[in-house]
Amino acid sequence: MTAIDTAPFSREEIAAESIKLEEYEEIVKRLGRHPNKAELGMFGVMWSEHCCYKNSRPLLKNFPTCGDRVLVGPGENAGVIDLGEGLHLAFKIESHNHPSAIEPFQGAATGVGGILRDIFTMGARPIAILNSLRFGKLDNPRTRRILTGVVEGISHYGNSVGVPTVGGEIYFDVAYSGNPLVNAMALGLMETADIVKAGASGVGNPVLYVGSTTGRDGMGGASFASAELSEDSADDRPAVQVGDPFLEKSLIEACLEAFKTGAVVAAQDMGAAGLTCSTSEMAAKGGVGISLNLDDIPIRETEMTSYEYLLSESQERMLFVAEKGREQELIEIFHKWELHAVVAGEVIANPIIRIVHHGDVAAEIPAKALAENTPVYKREIVSQAPEYAQKAWQWTSDSLPPCHEEGIGNQTWKDLLLQLLGTPSLASKAWIYRQYDHQVQNNTVLLPGKGDATVIRARRQTESVQTYRGVAATTDCNGRYVYLDPYQGAMLAVAEAARNLSCVGAQPAAITNNLNFGSPEKPVGYWQLAKACQGIAEACTQLDTPVTGGNVSLNNETLDHQGILQPIYPTPVIGMVGLVEDVRNICGQGWHSQGDLVYLLGTWEATLGGSEYLATVQQTVAGKPPEIDFSLEQQVQRACRNGIKQGLVNSAHDCADGGIAVALAECCLSGNFGVEVTLSPSNSQRWDECLFGEGTSRILVSVSPDNQQQWEAFLQQQLGNAWQQIGIVTGKVLNINSTLVVSLDEMRETTESAIATR
Amino acid sequence: MNFGVVVFPGSNCDRDAAYVTQDLLGQPTRLIWHQETDISEIDVIILPGGFSYGDYLRCGAIAQFSPIMKAVQDHAQQGKFVLGICNGFQILTEVGLLPGALICNRDLHFICDRALVRVEHNHLSWTQNYSEKAVITLPIAHGEGRYFADPDTLTQLEHNGQILFRYCNAQGEMTSNPNGSLKHIAGITNERGNVLGMMPHPERASDDVLGKTDGLALFQGVLKAAVMV
Numbered sequence: 001m002t003a004i005d006t007a008p009f010s011r012e013e014i015a016a017e018s019i020k021l022e023e024y025e026e027i028v029k030r031l032g033r034h035p036n037k038a039e040l041g042m043f044g045v046m047w048s049e050h051c052c053y054k055n056s057r058p059l060l061k062n063f064p065t066c067g068d069r070v071l072v073g074p075g076e077n078a079g080v081i082d083l084g085e086g087l088h089l090a091f092k093i094e095s096h097n098h099p100s101a102i103e104p105f106q107g108a109a110t111g112v113g114g115i116l117r118d119i120f121t122m123g124a125r126p127i128a129i130l131n132s133l134r135f136g137k138l139d140n141p142r143t144r145r146i147l148t149g150v151v152e153g154i155s156h157y158g159n160s161v162g163v164p165t166v167g168g169e170i171y172f173d174v175a176y177s178g179n180p181l182v183n184a185m186a187l188g189l190m191e192t193a194d195i196v197k198a199g200a201s202g203v204g205n206p207v208l209y210v211g212s213t214t215g216r217d218g219m220g221g222a223s224f225a226s227a228e229l230s231e232d233s234a235d236d237r238p239a240v241q242v243g244d245p246f247l248e249k250s251l252i253e254a255c256l257e258a259f260k261t262g263a264v265v266a267a268q269d270m271g272a273a274g275l276t277c278s279t280s281e282m283a284a285k286g287g288v289g290i291s292l293n294l295d296d297i298p299i300r301e302t303e304m305t306s307y308e309y310l311l312s313e314s315q316e317r318m319l320f321v322a323e324k325g326r327e328q329e330l331i332e333i334f335h336k337w338e339l340h341a342v343v344a345g346e347v348i349a350n351p352i353i354r355i356v357h358h359g360d361v362a363a364e365i366p367a368k369a370l371a372e373n374t375p376v377y378k379r380e381i382v383s384q385a386p387e388y389a390q391k392a393w394q395w396t397s398d399s400l401p402p403c404h405e406e407g408i409g410n411q412t413w414k415d416l417l418l419q420l421l422g423t424p425s426l427a428s429k430a431w432i433y434r435q436y437d438h439q440v441q442n443n444t445v446l447l448p449g450k451g452d453a454t455v456i457r458a459r460r461q462t463e464s465v466q467t468y469r470g471v472a473a474t475t476d477c478n479g480r481y482v483y484l485d486p487y488q489g490a491m492l493a494v495a496e497a498a499r500n501l502s503c504v505g506a507q508p509a510a511i512t513n514n515l516n517f518g519s520p521e522k523p524v525g526y527w528q529l530a531k532a533c534q535g536i537a538e539a540c541t542q543l544d545t546p547v548t549g550g551n552v553s554l555n556n557e558t559l560d561h562q563g564i565l566q567p568i569y570p571t572p573v574i575g576m577v578g579l580v581e582d583v584r585n586i587c588g589q590g591w592h593s594q595g596d597l598v599y600l601l602g603t604w605e606a607t608l609g610g611s612e613y614l615a616t617v618q619q620t621v622a623g624k625p626p627e628i629d630f631s632l633e634q635q636v637q638r639a640c641r642n643g644i645k646q647g648l649v650n651s652a653h654d655c656a657d658g659g660i661a662v663a664l665a666e667c668c669l670s671g672n673f674g675v676e677v678t679l680s681p682s683n684s685q686r687w688d689e690c691l692f693g694e695g696t697s698r699i700l701v702s703v704s705p706d707n708q709q710q711w712e713a714f715l716q717q718q719l720g721n722a723w724q725q726i727g728i729v730t731g732k733v734l735n736i737n738s739t740l741v742v743s744l745d746e747m748r749e750t751t752e753s754a755i756a757t758r
Numbered sequence: 759m760n761f762g763v764v765v766f767p768g769s770n771c772d773r774d775a776a777y778v779t780q781d782l783l784g785q786p787t788r789l790i791w792h793q794e795t796d797i798s799e800i801d802v803i804i805l806p807g808g809f810s811y812g813d814y815l816r817c818g819a820i821a822q823f824s825p826i827m828k829a830v831q832d833h834a835q836q837g838k839f840v841l842g843i844c845n846g847f848q849i850l851t852e853v854g855l856l857p858g859a860l861i862c863n864r865d866l867h868f869i870c871d872r873a874l875v876r877v878e879h880n881h882l883s884w885t886q887n888y889s890e891k892a893v894i895t896l897p898i899a900h901g902e903g904r905y906f907a908d909p910d911t912l913t914q915l916e917h918n919g920q921i922l923f924r925y926c927n928a929q930g931e932m933t934s935n936p937n938g939s940l941k942h943i944a945g946i947t948n949e950r951g952n953v954l955g956m957m958p959h960p961e962r963a964s965d966d967v968l969g970k971t972d973g974l975a976l977f978q979g980v981l982k983a984a985v986m987v
Contacts, residue, residue: 155868159899160809162770246768246812338767437870437899439962440807442774445969457967461773464781468967583967 003028017044045273052374079548090124104149117269124188131168136177160245165436167454178558199285207345218313263326283367292345306362395622427754452503470580472506479569481625490535497576502637505644506578518567590671592650606693613692677727762800771807805846818848847955858907864938883983887975894972896958
């Protein structure tokens with residue numbers, strides 16, 4: 001007889017907590033008895049993928065996590081790196097995909113709120129937000145509604161809380177129709193001397209509950225976030241939390257003030273799985289226990305059960321362990337900011353979580369049983385690439401209609417360039433970032449749309465110390481590449497992130513990643529996840545950008561019209577940060593002055609495999625994404641960075657989606673100058689391959705003619721022959737080989753209206 | 759010159775303003791908690807941007823009841839300088855130190871951008887460092903920045919020279935208006951000229967490390983006034 005047979009719950013009740021039957025057996029083994037309802041709920045959320053990485057952990061362990069600059073690696077609320085001059089940067093990315101699919105506004109808003117808490121819990125003041133977003137095609141009204149809601153949610157929360165939303169990326173693809181991705185990344189500068197950690201310590205120390213009240217909102221959000229979406233998901237709307245950015249702003253100020261007193265021993269924000277997660281993680285990390293009295297918790301609703309208290313995901317709440325005797329000092333700070341602060345428990349020697357409610361013990365679980373030694377599912381990785389990938393790899397450009405110097409069929413290259421510039425994924429994102437306050441805090445050096453990455457001055461707001469040091473940040477992932485070849489695609493995402501940082505003159509330093517995938521229980525899904533993790537590990541090792549943490553979001557799947565679960569494109573979003581030694585010495589992507597010389601660093605090699613051109617113009621998703629040569633990649637990036645540092649480079653832009661033609665157009669639009677270039681495709685290269693083919697290790701730069709000699713000598717020494725002068729910055733027209741001629745006005749109208757008018 | 763920057767719960771440009779007056783201009787600057795009531799040593803009081811009390815009821819509607827606002831009104835009464843930026847402008851209209859109201863932007867979205875603004879005249883300390891009708895670039899960031907007032911009030915504002923900044927195009931013509939403000943109004947003063955409310959953020963355009971510095975002259979103008987007294 002198994003434990004299930006004697007369980008006080010039906011199998012349906014157990015399944016409703018997202019607990020598998022074998023996991024239930026394990027719970028009974030660990031407790032030596034059956035759990036009660038509240039305890040079952042606690043295991044349900046703590047053993048969800050969102051909280052314990054039960055499917056992905058074996059794959060994540062190969063990430064490089066150490067480096068000279070890394071102060072805190074994976075495992076804490078956020079990673080922390082050393083920027084020099086005593087400046088420490090906390091950063092992390094997190095997803096809010098499923099809530100945003102159901103309730104776009106609050107889903108996205110609380111995604112921002114949650115990632116900010118991860119940052120200031122460490123003692124860092126948030127200084128920037130980036131968002132990596134994926135939606136279905138914009139002509140679908142539902143997509144339009146989700147996009148509008150998500151953008152308004154981010155705008156509502158980020159603007160009010162006073163943290164600039166400065167960058168990110170957005171793609172629109174039918175693969176994300178039912179399951180949009182909303183990943184929010186935040187950066188913060190440490191304001192406390194010591195990094196505030198989560199591990200509780202000091203038996204007898206009081207446990208403080210601070211911030212907002214607890215209600216029934218967001219019940220079981222972590223479990224919900226870890227399940228696939230269905231028609232009925234809208235019924236789960238109570239699982240979506242409601243955010244209050246005003247409270248969060250006060251909470252930031254109060255927490256940073258509290259940390260500076262030195263009276264806070266440990267802190268943990270209440271995000272996924274609320275009280276359950278924060279108490280058990282603090283206890284487990286500290287090797288102690290915590291006893292918590294629910295009757296002391298400030299509430300916004302009456303008659304809540306212990307289960308509801310423990311699983312509530314009400315926002316803007318934190319748990320502190322305070323130094324005994326100094327709790328009043330902390331409470332007063334929170335009261336000044338008109339926030340709740342109460343002693344709700346204490347640290348105990350016995351390493352258990354004991355929850356008291358109405359004078360009775362409502363739950364009692366060993367802390368480690370919940371938060372550590374959690375279940376791990378090590379699955380078999382199929383040895384051969386799945387059929388879909390093998391089939392896609394057989395594609396070659398020979399299957400495309402023939403092209404001539406003027407165009408393809410009766411479409412001219414100009415028509416095709418304008419078509420690409422009008423594709424929402426490539427078009428101007430001004431309609432979106434104009435709704436985000438991207439200048440609050442007075443540190444935004446490079447505005448959205450002006451560079452390949454954002455650049456923020458690393459000035460501590462609370463000190464009058466002049467600094468020119470800065471940080472650059474970007475998020476990147478081409479999901480189509482990862483779908484076609486997860487290993488290669490993930491490497492390309494890391495390489496592109498590093499290249500984007502190099503294009504603004506920053507030294508790539510470290511990454512955080514958000515692994516958005518389908519179901520790991522399907523062989524194809526697990527293969528994608530495993531291969532992508534290998535790719536990230538390889539690229540991060542090669543480029544010396546260790547992983548300091550991240551987030552895993554699995555089961556991103558929706559039922560299609562035939563009732564078949566369709567996964568999204570596997571999308572491992574890379575959030576990379578880089579060091580800027582002097583923010584006065586950086587580079588934008590737009591042409592700077594008429595007469596400047598334009599160079600292509602890197603190679604002409606480019607492929608239409610997996611390209612935006614192939615997908616948009618030829619309606620084909622196939623081929624192999626570009627190959628990467630890490631040694632050339634690093635040479636090209638180093639040449640660009642050093643050129644910027646020496647003041648030789650006036651603009652730099654990565655050639656990514658849409659190939660060299662789109663990159664040239666972007667340089668024109670951003671700088672408000674034209675360009676005249678001559679491209680020389682090799683004999684075997686088709687014209688569309690040359691114009692719209694995509695490749696790695698390629699950067700377009702412009703240089704003043706006064707510096708030509710010095711610059712070319714420098715390139716020769718840094719890159720050998722892997723560079724070429726291709727043209728000159730001109731007035732208001734983009735002219736490629738006199739066959740693709742288009743005015744800036746025409747391009748601007750197309751690209752700026754693409755998102756706003758759809 | 760003593761600057762004071764009021765901090766309401768939800769203010770988020772308080773430190774940005776203090777950075778300009780203290781770090782860039784080297785003036786003593788105090789962050790003043792909204793429950794304080796004694797600001798007698800302050801020469802220029804700044805109500806900063808942000809979302810005071812979350813702006814949940816109506817922008818600035820709650821902040822007007824903060825204890826500090828009585829002191830700010832007395833300060834204005836004495837003819838001392840009051841500068842309300844963005845949310846600060848909204849609070850000044852709510853508390854009645856400035857006429858009119860700021861309502862939802864014409865396209866109903868929050869707008870963060872760099873706006874071209876024309877300096878209407880330079881007869882006041884605020885603008886004495888600008889040339890008359892100068893076109894300057896100032897950042898804007900607001901959801902409710904569309905200036906609204908009844909026709910009589912608008913006529914009076916025009917008549918008294920209380921309109922200090924208007925949205926315009928690069929040639930200074932009234933063709934561009936990001937939020938739909940009546941009469942293209944971006945900033946107004948009281949009749950006496952010592953209270954200024956404006957939606958654009960001069961404090962975000964004061965640091966040459968960040969590029970644009972068209973806002974710095976406004977703070978420098980006030981400084982010059984203090985020297986002259």
